[in-house]
Amino acid sequence: MYRRTVLAMVTGAALLLSACTGTGGSSEGADAKAPTDPAKVSGTIKVLTVRTDLVQDGTMDQYAAEFNKTYPKVEVEFEALTNYESEVKIRMNTENYGDVLLIPAVIKKADYPKFFASLGTVEERAEKYRFTDFTTVDGKVYGQSPVGVTPGFVYNKRVWEEAGITEWPTTPAEFLTALKAVKDKTDAVPYYTNFAAGWTLTSWTYVNGSVHCDTQATTKLAEGDPWAPDADLRVGDTLLHDIVEQGLAEKDPTTTNWEESKARTAKGEIATQWLGTWAIVQFQDAAEKAGADPDDIGFMPFPAQTDGTFCAALSPDYNQAVNVHSKHKDAARAWIDWFTDKSGYDKDNLAISPRKDAPLPEVLKPYEDAGVKFIEVDDSKGAEVKQIDNQSETGIYAPEYRQKLVDLARGATKGSLDDFFADLSERWTEAQG
Numbered sequence: 001m002y003r004r005t006v007l008a009m010v011t012g013a014a015l016l017l018s019a020c021t022g023t024g025g026s027s028e029g030a031d032a033k034a035p036t037d038p039a040k041v042s043g044t045i046k047v048l049t050v051r052t053d054l055v056q057d058g059t060m061d062q063y064a065a066e067f068n069k070t071y072p073k074v075e076v077e078f079e080a081l082t083n084y085e086s087e088v089k090i091r092m093n094t095e096n097y098g099d100v101l102l103i104p105a106v107i108k109k110a111d112y113p114k115f116f117a118s119l120g121t122v123e124e125r126a127e128k129y130r131f132t133d134f135t136t137v138d139g140k141v142y143g144q145s146p147v148g149v150t151p152g153f154v155y156n157k158r159v160w161e162e163a164g165i166t167e168w169p170t171t172p173a174e175f176l177t178a179l180k181a182v183k184d185k186t187d188a189v190p191y192y193t194n195f196a197a198g199w200t201l202t203s204w205t206y207v208n209g210s211v212h213c214d215t216q217a218t219t220k221l222a223e224g225d226p227w228a229p230d231a232d233l234r235v236g237d238t239l240l241h242d243i244v245e246q247g248l249a250e251k252d253p254t255t256t257n258w259e260e261s262k263a264r265t266a267k268g269e270i271a272t273q274w275l276g277t278w279a280i281v282q283f284q285d286a287a288e289k290a291g292a293d294p295d296d297i298g299f300m301p302f303p304a305q306t307d308g309t310f311c312a313a314l315s316p317d318y319n320q321a322v323n324v325h326s327k328h329k330d331a332a333r334a335w336i337d338w339f340t341d342k343s344g345y346d347k348d349n350l351a352i353s354p355r356k357d358a359p360l361p362e363v364l365k366p367y368e369d370a371g372v373k374f375i376e377v378d379d380s381k382g383a384e385v386k387q388i389d390n391q392s393e394t395g396i397y398a399p400e401y402r403q404k405l406v407d408l409a410r411g412a413t414k415g416s417l418d419d420f421f422a423d424l425s426e427r428w429t430e431a432q433g
Contacts, residue, residue: 143319195253209313
């Protein structure tokens with residue numbers, strides 16, 4: 001539920017990119033300084049979130065209760081929004097959009113100072129936190145993600161072992177061979193596209209950086225052709241196409257079911273899905289509920305190596321920010337700092353901490369044991385990429401183009417893969433100007 005909402009916001013970003021201008025006003029450029037004396041911080045703050053599940057089950061209230069042990073004079077109210085991106089977009093035409101909110105993808109990066117209070121300089125925050133460049137404007141940082149994520153294949157280890165595969169594939173060709181073994185030797189669906197959900201297919205964009213261990217992968221999207229031969233997105237999209245074309249995915253993608261796929265993967269009915277670290281805990285929970293073994297849920301990197309090493313690109317989830325119009329900026333800033341540093345939210349979700357001094361979560365120990373190299377992709381050209389994506393109407397953060405790719409691969413539409421990529425390349429490069 002949670003990640004579906006997070007990725008859905010990216011889906012709409014290309015269509016909404018310049019739709020929200022807001023009021024800005026005299027508050028532009030304000031700072032939300034970290035309070036030095038918790039006893040002097042007071043007021044009621046509203047925190048907007050996509051975690052409808054954690055608000056409904058009382059988990060967020062438990063976090064607030066712990067927060068109040070340090071900040072007893074601050075009252076925290078939560079509002080969970082199911083359709084976060086579209087609802088917040090409307091609110092941001094006023095000054096009333098919560099005290100703490102998740103930065104919507106719709107907001108242009110250059111406009112962050114109009115809507116959010118600065119959390120400090122990039123030099124200051126980069127010493128302690130990852131991902132600071134994702135929300136930096138003119139040397140100031142405007143958001144902080146409480147968790148980091150990396151993409152990968154969630155898979156049923158037992159099923160893969162039954163198929164005779166005990167080592168991670170190192171090339172797309174090896175990966176296809178492994179899926180064929182799953183098909184031939186087990187009853188599991190080798191790969192599940194989750195086509196009907198749509199947003200799950202956007203995960204394929206996040207092969208970017210991991211394929212060639214390239215920290216400048218986003219810059220290359222802005223300045224080059226994402227579907228040039230051997231480019232990261234082309235490599236990823238080709239693998240997805242070949243999986244479907246070779247009959248290694250579900251028979252009818254239009255009937256897939258995201259929620260059901262968790263338990264089916266846990267039970268071994270589905271072998272593999274391309275998602276991200278955020279999904280691991282959800283699939284393990286599904287295993288427990290289904291009476292399956294949570295330890296069967298594994299996670300593997302994209303099948304590509306650079307100098308004999310797998311790479312995994314780290315990136316932030318939604319970034320929390322302080323409303324530039326908030327009357328309680330000190331309390332809002334206190335919440336963001338506490339939630340990032342002390343709440344344990346990252347550990348509760350088996351997620352990667354944004355703190356540079358924090359260890360990786362236990363679920364990524366196999367990555368550490370295998371010597372997987374973690375990289376952070378430079379996002380200084382991220383806003384430019386979104387602009388090109390919007391103007392080209394390509395939709396690399398939306399599901400439609402990969403749904404078309406799957407339809408092409410399964411014969412539901414006519415055409416060649418080369419022509420499909422050529423069309424994407426032409427539109428993208430023309431939009432670069």
